[in-house]
Amino acid sequence: MLVTGTDVRDALVRLIRVGSLIAVLGAIHVLTLLLDWASLLNDNVVVRGIQGFVLSWSFTLSILAGLLAGGAGVLASLSSNVKVLRFTVPALALGGAALAILSPLYVILHQLPSLEVQFKPEVGAIAALFTGVAMAGGGFISAVIGFVALRPSPSPSQVPIMAYTPSQVPAVEYETGTVTSYEEPSLSREEEVFEELLRQEESAVEVRDSQAERAAVGPQAVQPPRAQAASMECAICGDQIPASALKTCGSCGAPMHRECVETWRDIGGRCPNCGAPLG
Known part of the structure; x- marks a missing residue:
């Protein structure tokens, strides 16, 4: 299936939204450190609650997870390099999700049992685990967008x-x-x-x-030539082309937006009409 300029633009919009959602989940995960992750018990009576930031491992892992999630959101919003977005945003999101899931599991399954004290998990650990799983889902969605909707155009031998x-x-x-x-x-x-x-x-x-x-x-x-050019439709996105934004293919003369050509060059760089390299 041939990837058009409109498909690329829609995929980038979806990737920005997913990246923003991942960043929000990372921030929520960090805020769970302020909640009680466990409660110490004495004869099944709660003695005191232990907040997430008190435990060194949970604090370190959760802060790193939040930073990676925030980096994925910032990169998806600011970068226009399609090749970088395809790999970096899913990698940051999935890395942050792995740390976010590991943080409460390590505390509940290893760190607190090693102290040989009675305890029970609290809402903070459950919320931290939930946000980590949600971040993993966002990372998977961003990977699907990057490797399916933003895949490179076919090689010259495959262009009809x-x-x-x-x-x-x-x-x-x-x-x-x-x-x-x-x-x-x-x-x-x-x-x-x-x-x-x-x-x-x-x-x-x-x-x-x-x-x-x-x-x-x-x-x-x-009608002057520039006015005629202004009524042309872009061969990539199909929208009307203003005279100031017109760029044509050097091989077949197909009209395109300059911005569409810049984005199209990142995913193959070949004219959608004739398959010739775009200069």
């Missing part, structure tokens, strides 16, 4: 070349006396595209001839 090649469908003969008839082969997809390009080229020639005739008769209100 729109060239006219007569279909080699064998003719079907119908013998009726001395008359032999042949069934006309149906047009393939490549031939339909080629015929459409020919019609567009003929229409462009007719427009140029009409403008030349009007210029020969006398000065007319002919």
